[in-house]
Amino acid sequence: MKQEFYNLQIHTNGQKLYEFTNQTMKWIKENKFENGIINLSIQHTSASLIVQENADPDVQTDLKNFFDKLVPMDSRLYVHTTEGKDDMPAHIKSALTNNQISISIKDGNLLLGTWQGLYLFEHRLEKQIRKIVHHFIGE
Amino acid sequence: MKQEFYNLQIHTNGQKLYEFTNQTMKWIKENKFENGIINLSIQHTSASLIVQENADPDVQTDLKNFFDKLVPMDSRLYVHTTEGKDDMPAHIKSALTNNQISISIKDGNLLLGTWQGLYLFEHRLEKQIRKIVHHFIGE
């Protein structure tokens, strides 16, 4: 059994989806992983991880808009407001999506569907540096 | 360490929950898996995976109705509308639930609670063929 760790850093600049499928794939190729699981975990509670369609960018716009409407940036709605109007909504959006995803690898490839990509979903307005831990376990 | 893969295909016919606990259990028994993790990942972004109560079917009706109301099939709300009024809501419902679940196996059994079952949650209106990758890692 082999285990490897890798911290992927992503610089974000506002609320949207940032695809990182290629960076994950590059790490798999460099390490010649064949079969196993990559456990992805984002080390923050105001951004999240999702697997989404990577064909039409409009899907990402609609996703962002839906979550914005569902969880309004209106400080009157929350007790925790000291870190900015976008902070508490960011924690809620994070709870509604995922902090962690496990992806299967077979014969050196990510087992994702034809139109699936790996995305960081940034929920804060200002620039951030986000850390996504990659942990491979397998052969 | 042992690893095995299996593609479960499920034919769906409209928006509802489809239980597949028995198919997963059958695969475990056939392969005599004892202890390990089964990583389940659905290869689509318009259907999802959830663990839910399998005692009262009304729970599934209420779940479907809640998500329909939360994410209306109203094309005026979305930019991405070319694939049908149910397509963008399907992507959003998928983001609100899960594409991937890891289930633990102990002594040949799925570690699920008494009332828990594994479900595919179909979010499209038309017939679909859905692929759920099963990946066992363990002994």
Place this chain on the structure above:
Amino acid sequence: MKQEFYNLQIHTNGQKLYEFTNQTMKWIKENKFENGIINLSIQHTSASLIVQENADPDVQTDLKNFFDKLVPMDSRLYVHTTEGKDDMPAHIKSALTNNQISISIKDGNLLLGTWQGLYLFEHRLEKQIRKIVHHFIGE
């Protein structure tokens, strides 16, 4: 490869978040786990697991309030009502969050961010005893 299982029981008393990071950490130390994955799965569909901020308790209050408003305890909205006004909303809140989370362990530590903690999110009103299966796979 090593595998270990542990059932953590948590006594809950109403709708809120219960942190269990320390109990999980204690189990890791006692077993001297070095590198691997802990797969956490809650054996219920009316309580869930989330990774959230453990700095300001107001975050937890706002989370609970948001989910209460999004999924009202109003029996007129649901078919499944026999188990109490909080039961069907609990199943829905569970579907919107997570039944299962995989956490990576490196050099004997949980790979969580600085402000991240592991929480049980209780969605029922009455006292409950909840079981969270811990399953370690690694070395």
